Amino acid sequence: MWNYSEKVKDHFFHPRNVGEIQNPDAVGEVGSLACGDALKLMLKLDTSGRIVDVKFKTFGCGSAIASASALTEMLKGKTLDEAEKITDNDIAEYLDGLPEQKMHCSVMGREALEAAIANYQGVKIEKPVDDGTIVCKCFGVTDNKIAHEVREHKLTTIEQVTNFCKAGGGCGSCHPQIQAIIDEVWQKEKEKAMSEMARKPVKKLTNIQKVKLIQETIERDIRPTLQSDGGDIELIDIDGDRVMVSFRGSCVECPSSKVTLKSTVEAKLREFVTDTLIVEEVAS
Amino acid sequence: MKVVYTDNNATTRVAPEVVDAMLPYFTEYYGNPSSMHTFGGQVARKMDVARQQVAELIGADPAEIVFTSCGTESDNAAIWGILRANPRKRHIVITRVEHPAVYNLGKYLAQNGYHVTELGVDSHGMLDLNELSDAVREDTAIVSIMYANNETGVIFPIEEIGQIVKSKGSILHTDAVQAVGKIPLNLSKSTIDLLTISGHKLHAPKGVGALFIKKGITFTPFIVGGHQEKNRRGGTENVPSIIGLGKACELAKNYMGKELTVVKQLRDTLEEEILKKAPDVRVNGHKTQRLPNTTNLSFEFVEGEAILLLLNEKGICASSGSACTSGSLEPSHVLRAMGVPFTAVHGSVRLSLSRYNTIEDVHYIIEHLPPIIRRLREISPYGREMKAKAQTTRVSAGI
Numbered sequence: 001m002w003n004y005s006e007k008v009k010d011h012f013f014h015p016r017n018v019g020e021i022q023n024p025d026a027v028g029e030v031g032s033l034a035c036g037d038a039l040k041l042m043l044k045l046d047t048s049g050r051i052v053d054v055k056f057k058t059f060g061c062g063s064a065i066a067s068a069s070a071l072t073e074m075l076k077g078k079t080l081d082e083a084e085k086i087t088d089n090d091i092a093e094y095l096d097g098l099p100e101q102k103m104h105c106s107v108m109g110r111e112a113l114e115a116a117i118a119n120y121q122g123v124k125i126e127k128p129v130d131d132g133t134i135v136c137k138c139f140g141v142t143d144n145k146i147a148h149e150v151r152e153h154k155l156t157t158i159e160q161v162t163n164f165c166k167a168g169g170g171c172g173s174c175h176p177q178i179q180a181i182i183d184e185v186w187q188k189e190k191e192k193a194m195s196e197m198a199r200k201p202v203k204k205l206t207n208i209q210k211v212k213l214i215q216e217t218i219e220r221d222i223r224p225t226l227q228s229d230g231g232d233i234e235l236i237d238i239d240g241d242r243v244m245v246s247f248r249g250s251c252v253e254c255p256s257s258k259v260t261l262k263s264t265v266e267a268k269l270r271e272f273v274t275d276t277l278i279v280e281e282v283a284s
Numbered sequence: 285m286k287v288v289y290t291d292n293n294a295t296t297r298v299a300p301e302v303v304d305a306m307l308p309y310f311t312e313y314y315g316n317p318s319s320m321h322t323f324g325g326q327v328a329r330k331m332d333v334a335r336q337q338v339a340e341l342i343g344a345d346p347a348e349i350v351f352t353s354c355g356t357e358s359d360n361a362a363i364w365g366i367l368r369a370n371p372r373k374r375h376i377v378i379t380r381v382e383h384p385a386v387y388n389l390g391k392y393l394a395q396n397g398y399h400v401t402e403l404g405v406d407s408h409g410m411l412d413l414n415e416l417s418d419a420v421r422e423d424t425a426i427v428s429i430m431y432a433n434n435e436t437g438v439i440f441p442i443e444e445i446g447q448i449v450k451s452k453g454s455i456l457h458t459d460a461v462q463a464v465g466k467i468p469l470n471l472s473k474s475t476i477d478l479l480t481i482s483g484h485k486l487h488a489p490k491g492v493g494a495l496f497i498k499k500g501i502t503f504t505p506f507i508v509g510g511h512q513e514k515n516r517r518g519g520t521e522n523v524p525s526i527i528g529l530g531k532a533c534e535l536a537k538n539y540m541g542k543e544l545t546v547v548k549q550l551r552d553t554l555e556e557e558i559l560k561k562a563p564d565v566r567v568n569g570h571k572t573q574r575l576p577n578t579t580n581l582s583f584e585f586v587e588g589e590a591i592l593l594l595l596n597e598k599g600i601c602a603s604s605g606s607a608c609t610s611g612s613l614e615p616s617h618v619l620r621a622m623g624v625p626f627t628a629v630h631g632s633v634r635l636s637l638s639r640y641n642t643i644e645d646v647h648y649i650i651e652h653l654p655p656i657i658r659r660l661r662e663i664s665p666y667g668r669e670m671k672a673k674a675q676t677t678r679v680s681a682g683i
């Protein structure tokens with residue numbers, strides 16, 4: 001049995017604003033029978049553009065019904081500009097939280113809202129604009145949608161992706177593609193962070209920042225390279241700009257390790273930390 | 285709160301007679317059955333009685349019964365026990381509708397150097413025996429096919445399956461946790477080599493099971509340790525639960541007639557009335573080749589978890605194959621394997637009865653379930669399509 005908050009239970013057993021509006025000003029529909037949940041949201045606006053009435057119909061589990069009901073309560077009295085700012089996390093917070101596996105229910109609420117606003121603005125779309133290719137065939141989820149959820153909610157595993165947008169929750173055959181999307185997103189984020197770092201004006205690092213950055217750079221950019229040749233490296237000490245390291249594995253006997261020390265280790269550390277570093281090999 | 289318990293394929297009430305039989309083994313007879321002294325030895329003799337009771341229910345010899353901790357352990361012990369005893373054979377055959385205890389073990393084996401063939405089922409949940417015949421090879425160490433399905437109650441023709449497996453020279457294991465105690469079994473005239481029993485599915489407590497291993501089958505123990513269970517399962521025996529399992533098997537033997545008549549009648553009434561009162565509902569699984577206590581119904585346009593939550597408010601316990609109830613968001617692999625459309629899988633509800641259910645329970649469900657479906661369909665955006673569909677049916681029927 002799911003561990004639902006009292007507020008979720010209340011909105012499930014007594015959903016607010018169920019039904020349809022005659023001549024609505026905006027309609028947003030998302031989901032499908034095959035997906036296992038669907039939401040139809042209808043809005044009525046007054047002359048000043050404020051939402052005066054909201055109704056919904058939903059096909060879905062307890063938290064899908066509760067999320068839709070909560071969203072309608074949140075929307076009342078808001079302008080579309082204000083409504084647009086409501087996120088899936090806001091819906092979950094309004095309900096005192098949702099189980100992680102149920103976060104896609106609040107995502108569905110936000111998507112229906114987006115669709116309704118787009119509908120009001122006269123953008124004729126069936127679904128939110130998404131020209132990506134379908135990755136999860138069971139639930140019809142595109143690569144763009146998955147990448148969006150991964151970035152937005154900082155997801156790192158396939159299970160989390162399934163929780164937020166259902167992708168991968170059916171037959172499971174798309175799991176390798178989902179993993180590839182997760183990897184790609186974080187690879188890009190890493191590169192972005194790197195290039196920002198590289199552009200950063202030189203400013204004096206604190207000792208702690210410097211030590212941390214040196215350790216990170218060794219782990220990320222130096223050790224994997226050496227390990228692929230059967231070698232390894234260990235950080236022994238840091239004294240001012242002097243970085244003392246010791247080689248391990250095949251690097252110990254490698255005649256070109258002196259070159260590696262300067263061309264790889266020192267070069268990388270100068271690139272990512274500060275260009276005044278001097279790397280020395282010490283016995284350990 | 286009133287509780288109407290109709291989730292007996294998940295677990296059952298421990299029979300009061302079983303509790304009574306067990307209690308002295310916590311308080312008075314706490315000796316270790318392996319001890320040399322009389323105080324422990326008397327416990328061993330009581331365990332022999334329990335072994336006899338289990339054997340009698342399934343028509344086996346007591347020496348063929350090994351006590352375990354649960355159905356999952358029995359399944360693992362059976363499959364690993366045969367694989368380890370036949371290290372040169374690297375192929376096994378299972379079905380797509382097995383319980384996770386076998387199904388996920390199959391996945392694990394497939395990732396770890398074994399070849400695994402999964403047999404499909406048709407829309408009634410039945411196997412194609414020709415497909416089985418083609419699947420069993422010279423290097424097939426074991427074929428593991430469940431006796432009756434936990435979700436739909438569909439019963440496989442296990443003896444015909446056994447004939448095929450025997451003719452191909454392989455070994456047959458069957459997970460019979462849902463069948464034992466509900467339908468009669470006679471292993472003395474059977475082609476089954478290994479059979480899994482779970483205590484808590486037949487009114488014994490959780491945490492005890494048994495594995496039938498036919499005489500003459502070479503078996504390597506799954507749990508290695510002491511000499512218990514004739515060196516087939518190490519570990520000090522869970523004596524009170526084993527005594528309880530024995531008692532539960534004795535009761536099941538006495539109640540067998542009731543399962544096949546009274547319980548079946550309750551199930552049939554429940555199913556027929558729900559089908560009459562709620563439109564757009566279908567029964568999942570073979571109509572006759574089915575356990576007497578199980579019905580699996582799919583309600584179109586509504587979602588299973590929402591049904592369960594509302595049933596729960598009325599004190600009715602049931603389960604669903606819907607993705608939202610599985611913890612992994614994965615809809616029932618059994619219903620998917622049967623080709624049940626996603627829409628119907630999401631709205632599936634399983635009701636499974638036991639000898640403790642009454643006609644009042646059945647009427648209570650008949651009274652409360654259809655309004656719950658109506659209420660959810662009123663919230664559902666697919667209401668209009670539903671009406672449209674009904675109209676088309678009427679038009680095509682010439683009404």
